[in-house]
Amino acid sequence: MTSFVGVLYIVAFALFIYGLMGLTGPRTAVRGNWIAATGMVIAVVATLLTPGMSNWVLIAIGILLGAVVGVPAARRVKMTAMPQMVALFNGVGGGAVALIAWVEFRTSDGYDGEPRYVAITSLFAALIGSVSFWGSLIAFGKLQEKISGQPIALRRWQQPLNVVLLLIAIAAGVLVITGSTLEILMILLLVAAAALGVMVVLPIGGADMPVVISLLNACTGLSAAAMGLALQNTALIVAGMIVGASGSILTNLMAKAMNRSIPAIVAGGFGGTTALAAGSAEARPVRSTSAADTAIQMAYAGKVVVVPGYGMAVAQAQHAVREMAQLLEGKGISVAYAIHPVAGRMPGHMNVLLAEADVPYEQLREMDEINSEFAQTDVALVIGANDVTNPAARTDPGSPIYGMPILDVNASRSVIVLKRSMNSGFAGIDNDLFYDPKTTMLFGDAKSSVGEIVEELKAL
Missing domain, CATH: 3.40.50.1220 (TPP-binding domain)
Structure with a gap:
């Protein structure tokens, strides 16, 4: 069975890459999407066939709920709202990775007895996944005009606060890696990362939203790949790296198209949906x-x-x-x-x-x-x-x-x-x-x- 699962993964990854090749032009894009989607179905089947897989009822409920929510949403969305949907669905991926990392922490008693790399990659996935989820929610709110498209920042306190939040998340992760099994540390990491995701995206104006969406997409891919290393799941590793690499390349291209550096965009403060002054x-x-x-x-x-x-x-x-x-x-x-x-x-x-x-x-x-x-x-x-x-x-x-x-x-x-x-x-x-x-x-x-x-x- 292990060999058969490995063969399925290889077929799935080949379809991922072949599908991406089809996305280079509108004429082949639909076909490319279907090919890549077929590869993902095969990868999911391979994962379900992995020896030791259990909790079939919960898995079935999760698949059903995802289909009930996702399929109608994707079919009904207007093209004008497509950026919002992309931001939201991308954020859900990051949030799922963060929750998986939390579950792994709990089921392994704080990674007790696990190799060091499992704790490191899992905590990295939790941090980046949480940032991606909450940052994507803010991006969705700005695109949907539920939140002002204007930069919302704490001025000179903004960057120091972001650094403090990042250091808190890292410190909590280091304590877990060095042997602490306190669950409050994992919760602290997730909360600090969530606040960081919110505070990073809020100061970014509407003009930079295309780059932000691409950057958060890359973060979700990297978090999925890291979680795949922790779980030894080949599908997560390969799919996550494809998303992370392509998202990073696209982010760089978008930043160049605006003649702005990625750090400058993340620093925020540019672009909003304002009207001209009267007169x-x-x-x-x-x-x-x-x-x-x-x-x-x-x-x-x-x-x-x-x-x-x-x-x-x-x-x-x-x-x-x-x-x-x-x-x-x-x-x-x-x-x-x-x-x-x-x-x-x-x-x-x-x-x-x-x-x-x-x-x-x-x-x-x-x-x-x-x-x-x-x-x-x-x-x-x-x-x-x-x-x-x-x-x-x-x-x-x-x-x-x-x-x-x-x-x-x-x-x-x-x-x-x-x-x-x-x-x-x-x-x-x-x-x-x-x-x-x-x-x-x-x-x-x-x-x-x-x-x-x-x-x-x-x-x-």
């Missing part, structure tokens, strides 16, 4: 346009680049955008989509939305690829994107987003911005693009505005 729009006048004028301008263009942002996601305008693009293509106009790495509220948010609307993958152009083409673009249509198009990132050394790579939409011959109002984006700062002489603003709900443009294009 700021009057001080810098903007030009408004209509759906009819927008349709005429695009109908006589040679090349149109659509720049999607979170506003498109909120309005669920992706299908209307796709219909608009098809009408333009029918008139012989070239259409492309400019994708910024941190557009939206989670990694790949715009790609997922546009893939849902059957936008051809070849038309999705990454920032580094599309930026050189804006100078040859007749119309750049910005739909709900804000900070990722702000020229201040290149021109204003005093701006908090200075140095962040942006989409060079202001290099286009004409820019049309679809937006509800003049409110700022997640960074909480004004967007100089709105006041560019080449820019016109089409105010209103993105889905309604695009729908009106579609009707005007049909009439032309």
